[in-house]
Amino acid sequence: MRTFNPFGINYPLSIINYPLVSMAKITIQKMSPKDISSVVELDRLCFGGLWNAQGYQRELESPNSDLLILLISQNTEDRKEKVVFQSSNCESQLTYNQSIIGVCCLWAILEEAHITILGIHPQYQRLGFGQLLLYTLMRSAWERGLERATLEVAASNISALSLYYKFGFQDVGRRRGYYQKTGEDALILWHSHLHQQEFEQTLSEWHRQVVGRINDYEVSWEGLKVENQHSYS
Numbered sequence: 593m594r595t596f597n598p599f600g601i602n603y604p605l606s607i608i609n610y611p612l613v614s615m616a617k618i619t620i621q622k623m624s625p626k627d628i629s630s631v632v633e634l635d636r637l638c639f640g641g642l643w644n645a646q647g648y649q650r651e652l653e654s655p656n657s658d659l660l661i662l663l664i665s666q667n668t669e670d671r672k673e674k675v676v677f678q679s680s681n682c683e684s685q686l687t688y689n690q691s692i693i694g695v696c697c698l699w700a701i702l703e704e705a706h707i708t709i710l711g712i713h714p715q716y717q718r719l720g721f722g723q724l725l726l727y728t729l730m731r732s733a734w735e736r737g738l739e740r741a742t743l744e745v746a747a748s749n750i751s752a753l754s755l756y757y758k759f760g761f762q763d764v765g766r767r768r769g770y771y772q773k774t775g776e777d778a779l780i781l782w783h784s785h786l787h788q789q790e791f792e793q794t795l796s797e798w799h800r801q802v803v804g805r806i807n808d809y810e811v812s813w814e815g816l817k818v819e820n821q822h823s824y825s
């Protein structure tokens with residue numbers, strides 16, 4: 593967790609070393625109807641407009657879908673006004689700006705998890721947030737008792753392919769001309785054996801990796817069972 597000196601005052605050393613506040617918090621939670629307009633905008637930035645508001649509304653209403661968002665909460669610029677010291681032992685409170693910077697979804701169909709979207713705001717890519725969401729989806733699939741995860745991804749989408757390969761997905765086929773706008777092929781990727789006992793161990797290893805990667809941030813899973821995984825880190 594990062595620390596900072598909110599007023600730029602020369603505190604005695606013992607106080608400067610005190611972890612006053614964290615710089616940013618990451619929260620993963622289920623999307624709700626109030627998030628739709630922000631997520632549609634994020635979708636436009638990540639995918640060029642894959643789903644519209646009705647598309648997200650449909651997923652929100654489906655019991656077979658897990659539609660999750662990733663929020664970042666950063667302290668406001670004007671620290672002098674926003675930081676409130678509660679007592680002389682330097683506990684403090686900040687006003688946070690919260691933005692949705694990631695979205696992902698899976699459909700549960702029979703014993704399969706279909707990963708339908710996974711996107712991180714372009715300004716926040718390559719910081720470990722994509723793998724944090726993928727881990728959370730895979731854990732959701734496991735909690736639902738699903739056996740396999742699958743998805744389609746554009747053959748040229750190196751960043752997404754690298755992410756999925758890193759987490760053990762394998763190519764099993766190709767859909768030629770799958771993307772109507774570009775005519776590009778899609779690769780079909782699978783990850784099997786989610787229902788086998790060893791997969792729980794895999795999940796805890798992934799948890800260690802993904803949380804370790806973003807250890808400058810405080811991470812929480814609101815309302816998702818994955819919160820209990822904190823004991824693994």
Ligand SMILES: CC(C)(COP(=O)(O)OP(=O)(O)OC[C@H]1O[C@@H](n2cnc3c(N)ncnc32)[C@H](O)[C@@H]1OP(=O)(O)O)[C@@H](O)C(=O)NCCC(=O)NCCS
Pocket residue numbers: 638639709710711712713716717718719720721722723724743744745749750751752754755756758
């Ligand atoms: C694909 C996407 C979700 C990855 O999210 P991200 O937050 O940037 O990825 P992370 O920082 O978590 O990276 C995790 C791993 O993914 C791979 N990866 C991510 N971006 C990469 C890039 N530009 N080049 C190569 N590998 C990349 C790496 O294996 C990386 O692990 P490493 O950092 O240890 O090398 C993001 O690039 C995105 O939103 N793209 C646009 C939407 C999209 O194409 N979604 C996928 C559709 S199925």
